[in-house]
Amino acid sequence: MNTILPLLRPRVFSSINSLRRGNKKNNWSRIFMFGTMGIVFWIGIFIIFYRVLSYFHSVQDFGDILAMKLISMTIITFFMLLLFSNIINCLSQLYLSHDLPLMHSLPVSAKDIFLSRWIISTFDSSWMILAFSLPIFLSYGLIYKANIIYYLIFFMAMIFMCIISSALSGFLVLFGAKILPAGRIRTILIIMGVMMVITIILVLRLTRPEQLVNPDSFASVVLYLNSLQTPSSPILPTTWITDAIKAALNGEARTYLLNIALIVTFALMLISLNNIAADKVYFTGFSKSQTTPQRLFAPLKYKGFYWENLLNFLPRESKAFAVKEIRTFFRDPSQWPQLFLMAALIVIYIYNFSVLPLDNTPIKTIYLQNLFSFLNIGLAASVLSAISARFVFPAVSMEGEAFWIIQAAPVRTRNFLWIKFFLYNIPLIILAEILVVSSNFLLRVSPFMMVLSVITTFFLVPAVVGLATGLGAVYANFKLENPANVVTSFGGLLFMILSFGLIALVIILEAGPVYQIFMADLRGQSLSLMQIMWVIVSFGLAFLLCAFATIYPIRLGEKSLLIK
Amino acid sequence: MIKLSELTKDYGTTIAVNKLNLHVAAGEIYGFIGPNGAGKTTTIRMMGGILAPTSGNIIIGGINMAENPVEAKKMIGFVPDRPFLYEKLTGMEFLRFSADLYDVKRDIFQQKAEQLLQQFALWSWADELIEAYSHGMKQRLIIASALLHDPRILIIDEPMVGLDPAAVHMVKDIFKELAAKQTTVFISTHTLSIAEDLCHRIGLIHEGTLLAQGTLDELKHIAKLGQARLEEVFLSIIKENTFI
Numbered sequence: 001m002n003t004i005l006p007l008l009r010p011r012v013f014s015s016i017n018s019l020r021r022g023n024k025k026n027n028w029s030r031i032f033m034f035g036t037m038g039i040v041f042w043i044g045i046f047i048i049f050y051r052v053l054s055y056f057h058s059v060q061d062f063g064d065i066l067a068m069k070l071i072s073m074t075i076i077t078f079f080m081l082l083l084f085s086n087i088i089n090c091l092s093q094l095y096l097s098h099d100l101p102l103m104h105s106l107p108v109s110a111k112d113i114f115l116s117r118w119i120i121s122t123f124d125s126s127w128m129i130l131a132f133s134l135p136i137f138l139s140y141g142l143i144y145k146a147n148i149i150y151y152l153i154f155f156m157a158m159i160f161m162c163i164i165s166s167a168l169s170g171f172l173v174l175f176g177a178k179i180l181p182a183g184r185i186r187t188i189l190i191i192m193g194v195m196m197v198i199t200i201i202l203v204l205r206l207t208r209p210e211q212l213v214n215p216d217s218f219a220s221v222v223l224y225l226n227s228l229q230t231p232s233s234p235i236l237p238t239t240w241i242t243d244a245i246k247a248a249l250n251g252e253a254r255t256y257l258l259n260i261a262l263i264v265t266f267a268l269m270l271i272s273l274n275n276i277a278a279d280k281v282y283f284t285g286f287s288k289s290q291t292t293p294q295r296l297f298a299p300l301k302y303k304g305f306y307w308e309n310l311l312n313f314l315p316r317e318s319k320a321f322a323v324k325e326i327r328t329f330f331r332d333p334s335q336w337p338q339l340f341l342m343a344a345l346i347v348i349y350i351y352n353f354s355v356l357p358l359d360n361t362p363i364k365t366i367y368l369q370n371l372f373s374f375l376n377i378g379l380a381a382s383v384l385s386a387i388s389a390r391f392v393f394p395a396v397s398m399e400g401e402a403f404w405i406i407q408a409a410p411v412r413t414r415n416f417l418w419i420k421f422f423l424y425n426i427p428l429i430i431l432a433e434i435l436v437v438s439s440n441f442l443l444r445v446s447p448f449m450m451v452l453s454v455i456t457t458f459f460l461v462p463a464v465v466g467l468a469t470g471l472g473a474v475y476a477n478f479k480l481e482n483p484a485n486v487v488t489s490f491g492g493l494l495f496m497i498l499s500f501g502l503i504a505l506v507i508i509l510e511a512g513p514v515y516q517i518f519m520a521d522l523r524g525q526s527l528s529l530m531q532i533m534w535v536i537v538s539f540g541l542a543f544l545l546c547a548f549a550t551i552y553p554i555r556l557g558e559k560s561l562l563i564k
Numbered sequence: 565m566i567k568l569s570e571l572t573k574d575y576g577t578t579i580a581v582n583k584l585n586l587h588v589a590a591g592e593i594y595g596f597i598g599p600n601g602a603g604k605t606t607t608i609r610m611m612g613g614i615l616a617p618t619s620g621n622i623i624i625g626g627i628n629m630a631e632n633p634v635e636a637k638k639m640i641g642f643v644p645d646r647p648f649l650y651e652k653l654t655g656m657e658f659l660r661f662s663a664d665l666y667d668v669k670r671d672i673f674q675q676k677a678e679q680l681l682q683q684f685a686l687w688s689w690a691d692e693l694i695e696a697y698s699h700g701m702k703q704r705l706i707i708a709s710a711l712l713h714d715p716r717i718l719i720i721d722e723p724m725v726g727l728d729p730a731a732v733h734m735v736k737d738i739f740k741e742l743a744a745k746q747t748t749v750f751i752s753t754h755t756l757s758i759a760e761d762l763c764h765r766i767g768l769i770h771e772g773t774l775l776a777q778g779t780l781d782e783l784k785h786i787a788k789l790g791q792a793r794l795e796e797v798f799l800s801i802i803k804e805n806t807f808i
Contacts, residue, residue, distance in 0.1 A: 317665060323657075327657065328650060405649070405650070408614055409637060409662075410666065
């Protein structure tokens, strides 16, 4: 037991050392930037909840019921998030981290390694939820004028909720890893997680939540409340946590003391059980995780058919990169399941346009259709920006420690980057054009808007992909355990800001001339010389901007990657 | 075949390689030895085109690495000290990827790849993902891939790390065969016995400076040691900081 603190030390010292001046590139600027973003987000949550709860509080009876419903919904959501993130973190910390062989070679018990790793995993999974639950419950406290006991109870309830979810996850992971190798569990979890997110998104969207704001849709308050039903069994820890917070808010001492006692004892019992289980099964599971699991899906082979031959039109070097990139992508279980997520987002994107109530608006439909179509270019490009941030920006970093192969090979860095660019640009341009054209069909836009959308997208997507490839090279990190995480770096954020800025600039440049052409067409007039000049200059500038964003970042990336 | 002149790498806080001059002829096996942090890997990485020198020149087969890196690299088979590979490719797929980058003729690839995989005892693993390979297997795969395009120069950092005795024996034989066919082999190693057995000439680097170079006998002469082994020569030269 007295070895747990020394086992935690490497992690604590690593965190402290990473804060040392000059120890890591951009570290303080990163902390400042993400800190500012976090504070803004925190204040945003507080303002929203404060306003919503003020409104609820002003509505007699019904408002308070809604406010309490909101507490239980928040607790259940947080608990599920904690459970999922703890499972993923526990798997990494207990079975997949690179330093585990060293840990297990030390003269310490497997139980102590488990406990130290479990503590780290609990902290990593919980601190953010704890931090962002504060503004929510602070607004409750202020609106309901709660005393200091409420804050104390809330704080205890949250801390023990984190411990309970983490202990439950530890339990699940310990026994899961005994049955299946840890690597396989992570794969299955990632796939399940993606499927769960897709299901939630689809269900939420297809139930058309916008109808909730339409009072005609509900026959009575009872039905409305039933639609907000959340599970609340007395044997669920989430019920105890919710009841403790609610009771503290209403000053019911007996209820909150009982529930807090239930939460604390349950958490302590789970920790003890985890400890016993770890002693029995942790090392067996760890040992199993050292073996390489079989491939989840056997490679598909048809007689005489090789999909690689479909790329024979490419130059040899480019084909080699393309084949390598495609294979790596489809064999990485943290990558390919995200395609399903993308597919779900596309379905919802197009579905949203199909349910737009264009005929029920006071504005003339023809204006609205074409306005939506124009804004749709920006929206599609923004979706593409997000996809690029996830897939294109980390593309160079994904080479990882194997980047020496590219450096040592007779390949120009510029070619390497351009090949990466085209590999992502082609599918993304097709995707963007599908989004824009299909939504334009649903909007029944004019031929001019259709052509404009297709052409603008054709130039805007390469600009976004070029920006992602180039900045991804400038801010490449080949040493990350999970290279996809590079998107959360300073470079990733810079890409998102620049990408949205670029899209906004192109849309602004095109907005004036498009309006002039559209109106002239509607009125059956021709454009004046001045208007024609304006159209040429604006479209020319938009084109130049796109060309610049496509080429220049890749040059920067090339300079940055060139051997130093 | 390899000519380094006034080669320097300054990392700002340390000078890893300081005005290194050396020449390795065709068909020669040159061993580069030195203590940890002496500048061996930095030199090798500069020669492989992975690291740019602060000053000085690297001439590979008459081509300046700084001026025409692509042509220079085509002549090199490079093996780094740590076998990082694309884990999600199979061994055969990785060899095909290398062949495409080094422009190995398509009609000979299959036969050549099969021969190398057989030679390095990896044939039964050819269609397995690299992530399932052991450290030694990865090292063997990298050496096989470095030989795929019949390089005129082989640059290898710590070639025997992770290899079993049989593989060490086989790799030594391969190097000797290659040298006999006029391939230049440049090896950096800590294992002095390998340098002793294999190398025609040995260079001793310490704190970025080439302290001594020559055949084993010449080094013994420099160290003023009669019938000593390379280990004693190494320790003596390092201790005395004997310059060429």
